[in-house]
Amino acid sequence: MPEQPAAHDPGADTAVGPAAGGAMAVATDDAGTLQRSLDQGPVPGGPGSGKARSLWSDAWHDLRRNPVFVASALVIAFLLLIAVWPQSIAPGNPLSCDLAMAQDGPSPGHPFGFDTQGCDVYTRTVHGARASITVGLCATAGAALLGSVLGGLAGYYGGWWDALLSRLADVFFGIPVILGGLVFLSVVTSDTVWPVVGFIVLLGWPQISRIARGAVVGAKQHDYVQAARSLGAGHTRLLLRHIAPNAVAPVIVVATIALGTYIALEATLSFIGVGLRPPTVSWGIDISNASTQIRNAPHMLLWPAGALSITVLSFIMLGDAVRDALDPKLR
Amino acid sequence: MGRYVVRRLLQMIPVFVGSTFLIFFMVYALGDPVAALFGDKAPDPATAARIRSELYLDAPLWKQYLHYMGQILTGDFGTAFTGQPVLELMADAFPVTLRLTIVAVCFEILFGITLGLLGGLRRGRGTDTTVLLLTLVVVSVPTFVSGYVLQYLFGVKWGLVSPSVSPYATFDELMLPGLVLALTSLAYVTRLTRTSVAENSRADYLRTAVAKGLPRHRVVTRHLLRNSLIPVVTFIGTDIGALMGGAIVTERIFNIHGVGYQLYQGILRQNSPTVVGFVTVLVLVFLLANLLVDLLYAVLDPRIRHA
Amino acid sequence: MTTTTAPLLDVRDLHVEFHTRDGVAKAVNGVSYTVEAGRTLAVLGESGSGKSVTAQAVMGILDTPPGRITAGQVLFRGQDLLTMGEEHRRRLRGAKLAMIFQDALSALNPVMTVGAQLGEMYEVHQGMSRSDARARAVQLMDRVRIPAAKQRAGDYPHQFSGGMRQRIMIAMAVALEPDLIIADEPTTALDVTVQAQVMDLLAELRREYATGLVLITHDLGVVADVADHIAVMYAGRVMESAPVAELYARPAHPYTRGLLDSIPRLDRKGRELYAIKGLPPSLTAVPPGCPFNPRCPMAQDICRTDRPPLHPAGPGRVSACHFWKETLEGSAR
Numbered sequence: 001m002p003e004q005p006a007a008h009d010p011g012a013d014t015a016v017g018p019a020a021g022g023a024m025a026v027a028t029d030d031a032g033t034l035q036r037s038l039d040q041g042p043v044p045g046g047p048g049s050g051k052a053r054s055l056w057s058d059a060w061h062d063l064r065r066n067p068v069f070v071a072s073a074l075v076i077a078f079l080l081l082i083a084v085w086p087q088s089i090a091p092g093n094p095l096s097c098d099l100a101m102a103q104d105g106p107s108p109g110h111p112f113g114f115d116t117q118g119c120d121v122y123t124r125t126v127h128g129a130r131a132s133i134t135v136g137l138c139a140t141a142g143a144a145l146l147g148s149v150l151g152g153l154a155g156y157y158g159g160w161w162d163a164l165l166s167r168l169a170d171v172f173f174g175i176p177v178i179l180g181g182l183v184f185l186s187v188v189t190s191d192t193v194w195p196v197v198g199f200i201v202l203l204g205w206p207q208i209s210r211i212a213r214g215a216v217v218g219a220k221q222h223d224y225v226q227a228a229r230s231l232g233a234g235h236t237r238l239l240l241r242h243i244a245p246n247a248v249a250p251v252i253v254v255a256t257i258a259l260g261t262y263i264a265l266e267a268t269l270s271f272i273g274v275g276l277r278p279p280t281v282s283w284g285i286d287i288s289n290a291s292t293q294i295r296n297a298p299h300m301l302l303w304p305a306g307a308l309s310i311t312v313l314s315f316i317m318l319g320d321a322v323r324d325a326l327d328p329k330l331r
Numbered sequence: 332m333g334r335y336v337v338r339r340l341l342q343m344i345p346v347f348v349g350s351t352f353l354i355f356f357m358v359y360a361l362g363d364p365v366a367a368l369f370g371d372k373a374p375d376p377a378t379a380a381r382i383r384s385e386l387y388l389d390a391p392l393w394k395q396y397l398h399y400m401g402q403i404l405t406g407d408f409g410t411a412f413t414g415q416p417v418l419e420l421m422a423d424a425f426p427v428t429l430r431l432t433i434v435a436v437c438f439e440i441l442f443g444i445t446l447g448l449l450g451g452l453r454r455g456r457g458t459d460t461t462v463l464l465l466t467l468v469v470v471s472v473p474t475f476v477s478g479y480v481l482q483y484l485f486g487v488k489w490g491l492v493s494p495s496v497s498p499y500a501t502f503d504e505l506m507l508p509g510l511v512l513a514l515t516s517l518a519y520v521t522r523l524t525r526t527s528v529a530e531n532s533r534a535d536y537l538r539t540a541v542a543k544g545l546p547r548h549r550v551v552t553r554h555l556l557r558n559s560l561i562p563v564v565t566f567i568g569t570d571i572g573a574l575m576g577g578a579i580v581t582e583r584i585f586n587i588h589g590v591g592y593q594l595y596q597g598i599l600r601q602n603s604p605t606v607v608g609f610v611t612v613l614v615l616v617f618l619l620a621n622l623l624v625d626l627l628y629a630v631l632d633p634r635i636r637h638a
Numbered sequence: 639m640t641t642t643t644a645p646l647l648d649v650r651d652l653h654v655e656f657h658t659r660d661g662v663a664k665a666v667n668g669v670s671y672t673v674e675a676g677r678t679l680a681v682l683g684e685s686g687s688g689k690s691v692t693a694q695a696v697m698g699i700l701d702t703p704p705g706r707i708t709a710g711q712v713l714f715r716g717q718d719l720l721t722m723g724e725e726h727r728r729r730l731r732g733a734k735l736a737m738i739f740q741d742a743l744s745a746l747n748p749v750m751t752v753g754a755q756l757g758e759m760y761e762v763h764q765g766m767s768r769s770d771a772r773a774r775a776v777q778l779m780d781r782v783r784i785p786a787a788k789q790r791a792g793d794y795p796h797q798f799s800g801g802m803r804q805r806i807m808i809a810m811a812v813a814l815e816p817d818l819i820i821a822d823e824p825t826t827a828l829d830v831t832v833q834a835q836v837m838d839l840l841a842e843l844r845r846e847y848a849t850g851l852v853l854i855t856h857d858l859g860v861v862a863d864v865a866d867h868i869a870v871m872y873a874g875r876v877m878e879s880a881p882v883a884e885l886y887a888r889p890a891h892p893y894t895r896g897l898l899d900s901i902p903r904l905d906r907k908g909r910e911l912y913a914i915k916g917l918p919p920s921l922t923a924v925p926p927g928c929p930f931n932p933r934c935p936m937a938q939d940i941c942r943t944d945r946p947p948l949h950p951a952g953p954g955r956v957s958a959c960h961f962w963k964e965t966l967e968g969s970a971r
Contacts, residue, residue, distance in 0.1 A: 062659075167342070171349030174614050176576025179594060183357045183606060186598050264473045268580060271475045272595075291479045291584075295487060305476040313471035320467070535744040538699045543810065544732030545762050553758075554747055561749075633794040634748055 059325035069321035075314040082126055083133040090126035094119065094281045106299070115289060115300045125303045128283040131276055132311060135193050135200070136263040142201035143262075144255040147208025152247060154209070155216030156239055162213070169206035177203055178268065185274035196275050200262050211254045215247035222246070253323040260315030267308050283308040339625055343618050350614045351607075355396050358603050359388070403611065409604035411597070417608040420593050425612070427500045428589035431581070432574045434502065434509025439520045439567055447524020447563070448556070454529050462525070466518035474577075478511040478584040495586040505587075512581040516570050523566055527559040534558070561631045568624035572617030644716035646850045647673040647696070647735075647818055652710030654691050654874075656921075657703060663921040665691045665705070667874035670948075673818065678844065678851040680861040680882070682897070683871035684918055689854045692871075693820045696852075697737050698727055714818070733763045736811035738821040738840075742803035746795035752779070752806050753791030759813040774813075782809040782839060801832035805839065812843050818850040825860065837864065858901055862886065867954070870894050873919050873929035876948070880955035890957035890966045892934050928959070936961055 063069045082089060097119035106113045113121050154162040181199055188195040219225060225242050233242070269275030270284025271291075278285060283304040290300035380389075388395065402409065408417035446466075450459040469477070485507055486494025496504045531537060532555055540554040579591030586592075590609060597605035629635045654666035666688040673679045683689045694700045696712050698719065712719040714735060719727055739745035747755055756778055757771035766774065772791065779787035782805040795803055804824060811819050824840060825833040841864050844851050853865060861868060862882060869879040870893065878891035889895040899912035916933040919925055925932055931941040940960055948956040951966060959965055 170346040174350035294483050309472045536747040539745045541699050542737045544728050
C-alpha cells in the first residue's frame with residue numbers, strides 16, 4: 001500500500017501522555033518520525049553509495065564522533081560511579097548533621113556549605129545520586145520491559161488483544177501523572193524506593209508500548225518478514241529473530257530519554273512530599289527543603305538542583321544523540 | 332466524519348470508567364477516609380460504622396463507585412468532610428487553573444512555534460543549535476526548580492512581579508506562573524515544530540511549490556507551515572489537559588488557590604470526595620481535550636477526514 | 639542580441655556534488671545538452687546517472703546542502719539561470735519553465751485542494767483574484783480531461799487515482815504556457831495501461847503550446863515515440879547524444895548499444911536477452927578514464943586512463959567513446 005499517507009494514526013503523533021509539570025514523556029517528538037524512516041531502511045548516503053553497513057554499526061560510527069554523545073556518556077558514567085561508590089569522593093556521612101552549622105556558607109572541607117539541618121551539602125549532593133539513578137534505571141527497565149512486551153504482542157497479533165491493550169494504555173494515559181502520584185503514593189508508606197519505581201512503571205509503560213506497537217506493526221509489513229512467514233517460520237521465531245531486532249531501536253531511544261524524565265519525575269514527587277522520604281538522601285527532598293530558604297541561602301538550592309538538572313540533561317542528550325544516529329533521514 | 336466522532340466518543344467511555352475507577356480504588360480502598368476524619372484519635376467503632384453507612388462506605392467497592400458515578404451524573408459531587416460542597420470548591424478553583432492554563436498555552440504558541448520555525452528553517456546553523464540547546468536545558472531543569480528560581484529572580488531580586496498570587500488570580504498576576512507552567516511544554520513545542528518544519532521542508536510538495544515559482548514567504552506560510560503545524564496543534568490540544576493536571580507544582584510555588592491547591596489540601600486531609608471529584612473532572616477534561624484534538628486533526632489533515 | 643540565435647535551454651559543462659558521509663559524490667560531472675524551442679530532448683539513464691539532479695539544478699530546486707553546483711552554466715534563452723538574481727529566477731520558474739515530477743502524490747500538497755494548488759499559479763504569477771484563478775483551474779482540469787472538473791477541484795490529491803493525479807501535475811506545468819517543461823519520469827509511477835494515456839496527453843499539450851520538453855526517463859520504449867533527440871547519461875556524464883532515429887539505428891557508444899540490445903525484440907524471439915554485465919559505479923568512486931570501462935566489452939588500456947572527450951560522430955551527434963568510430967561501424971545492421 002504505497003499510496004497510504006504515513007501519518008494515518010492520530011494517536012501516533014499525539015502519544016505524549018500527561019507531560020507538563022512532571023515532565024514525563026517529554027521527548028517522544030521524533031519517535032514517530034524515527035519509526036517511519038526506519039521502515040524505509042537505511043538510506044544510502046547519497047546517490048549510489050557502495051558499502052552496505054548495518055544500521056547499528058553506522059550509528060556507532062556516528063556516535064563515537066559526536067561530542068554531545070561522548071560528553072553525556074562520560075557524565076553518565078561518572079554518575080553511575082558515584083551512585084555505586086559515593087564514599088569514594090564524599091567520605092562523610094550524609095545523615096550526620098550539626099544544627100550549629102545550619103545554613104552556613106562554604107568552608108574548608110565543606111565546599112558547598114550546609115543546609116537547614118546543618119548537613120554537609122556536598123556530601124548529600126553526592127550521595128543523592130544513588131536514589132535518583134536507582135529510581136531512573138529500575139523504572140525505565142520495568143516500563144521498557146512491560147511496555148515493549150505488551151506493545152510488541154499487541155502489534156504482532158492485532159485484533160481484540162490490540163484493542164484491549166490500547167484502551168488499557170489510554171486508561172493510564174488518562175490519569176495526570178503528578179495527581180496520580182499524589183493519590184497513589186500518599187496511601188503507600190515505605191522508606192524504600194520501590195513504591196515510586198512501581199508507580200512510574202505503572203504510568204510509564206503505555207508510552208513505551210505505543211512505540212513498540214508501532215515499530216512491530218511497521219516491521220511486520222517488511223517483505224522479508226512476509227517471506228519468512230511464508231517459509232513456515234513460527235510465531236516465536238518470527239518475533240524474536242525477524243521483528244524484534246527492527247523494533248528495538250525506537251524503544252531504546254524513547255527509553256533513554258524517558259530515563260531522564262523519570263529522574264525528574266521522582267524529584268518532583270519527592271518535592272511534593274510523596275516520593276522518596278527521609279532518611280533516604282534524595283535531590284528532590286533537598287531541593288524541597290532548600291526552596292523555602294532560597295532568599296537567605298541560595299547555595300542550598302544550587303547544588304542539588306544543578307546535580308539533578310545535569311543528570312536529566314545527560315540522559316536526554318544521550319537519547320537524542322542515539323536517535324539522530326539511528327535516524328538516517330534527519331541527517 | 333459523524334461516525335468517526337461517535338466511535339471516538341464510545342472509545343472514551345471505557346477509558347473514563349477505567350481511569351476514574353483506578354483513582355476511586357486508590358482513594359477509597361487503599362486509604363481509610365473515616366479514620367482520617369478522626370485524625371490521630373482512634374475512632375469509636377459504633378460512630379465509625381454509622382458514618383460508614385451514611386457515606387455508603389460499607390457497600391462493596393464497585394457499588395460505591397457506581398453510587399458515586401450516579402451522583403456525579405446528576406451533578407452532585409458530594410460534600411467534603413468539612414461540610415463544604417465539592418462543587419463549590421470546584422467553582423472557585425477551576426476558573427483559576429483555567430486562566431493559568433490559558434496563559435501557559437499562549438506562551439507555548441507564541442514562543443514555541445516561533446522558535447521552532449526559526450530553528451527548522453535554519454537547520455544546523457547557529458540559531459538552530461542555540462535554540463535546541465536551550466530547549467534541552469529547559470526540559471532538564473524540573474519545573475519546581477525553574478519555578479523557584481524565576482520567582483526569586485523576577486519576584487524578589489528584581490521586584491518585577493509580585494512573588495505570590497492574590498486569591499483573585501488575575502491574568503497579569505498569572506504571567507510568571509503561566510510561563511513556569513509552560514516551560515517544559517514550550518521546549519517540547521519548539522522541538523516538535525522544528526522537527527516537523529525540517530522534515531516537511533524536504534518534502535516533495537515543497538519542492539513543487541518552489542518549482543511553481545512561489546515567493547518564499549508564500550512557500551513557507553501556505554505550504555510549509557500549514558503542513559508542519561498539524562502535529563504541533565494536536566500536541567498543544569492534548570497538552571491542555573496535562574497542563575491543568577500538572578499545574579499542582581506551579582500552584583504550590585506561587586501559592587495559587589487553584590485545582591492543584593485544593594487537591595493537595597484534599598489529599599493531606601484525606602478528604603476523599605474532594606480528591607475523587609477533582610480528579611474525575613480533570614480526567615474528563617483530559618479526555619475531552621483529546622477528543623477535540625482528534626477532531627481537529629481530521630479538520631487539519633484531509634487524509635484523515637476521508638479515510 | 640544573443641536571444642535570437644540562442645537555443646531555448648543550453649546546459650554547459652554542469653558539475654554538481656553531494657556531500658555525504660561516504661565522501662563527495664560527483665552526481666553530475668560536466669553535463670552539456672541543448673534543447674531547441676518546441677523540440678523534445680529525452681535524457682536517458684539508469685538511476686544514479688545524474689539525470690534528475692541535472693534537471694533539479696536547471697529548475698533551481700536542488701537541496702543545498704547537501705548538493706552544490708560547482709561549475710557550469712545553465713542558459714535559458716541565452717541568460718544564465720545560475721548567476722541571475724533569485725527574484726528574477728523565481729519569476730521564470732513555473733511561468734517560463736515548469737517541471738513535472740515522478741510521484742504526483744508526494745509532489746502535491748496533501749492539505750490543499752487541487753483547485754487551490756492549480757489556481758495558485760495564476761494568483762502568484764498573474765495577480766488574479768482567488769475566484770478567477772479557481773475558474774481557470776477548473777478550465778485547466780477540463781483541458782487535461784479530468785471528469786467532473788468543477789466538483790473535483792475541491793478535492794484533495796489523495797482522493798484522485800494515480801493517473802488523474804499525474805494529469806493534475808501536467809495541468810500545473812502547462813498552466814502558464816511555459817517555453818520549457820522538464821518531465822522527470824512522468825509515467826514511471828503509473829500503471830502500464832495509464833502510462834500511454836498520460837504520455838499522449840503530455841505530447842498533445844506540448845504540440846499545442848509548442849513547448850520545449852526535457853523528458854527524463856529510463857524507459858527506451860517511451861522515448862522513440864515522442865523525442866526528437868536523445869542524450870544518454872551514465873555516472874553523471876553524457877555518453878552519447880544524437881537524433882532519435884540515428885541513435886536507435888546506429889549507436890555510437892557501447893553503453894547505448896548495450897541498452898538497446900537489452901530490450902526484448904519480437905524479431906529476436908528465442909534468443910538469449912543481452913544484459914550489460916556489472917553495476918554502475920559508486921558516485922564517490924568513479925573509475926578513472928571512461929566511467930563505463932569496467933563494464934565495457936570493447937574497453938582497451940586507454941579507456942582505463944584517459945577520459946574520452948565528446949567526439950563529433952555525425953551531424954548533430956556526439957559520443958564520449960575513444961572507439962566511437964568502431965562502435966558506429968559495428969552497429970550497422
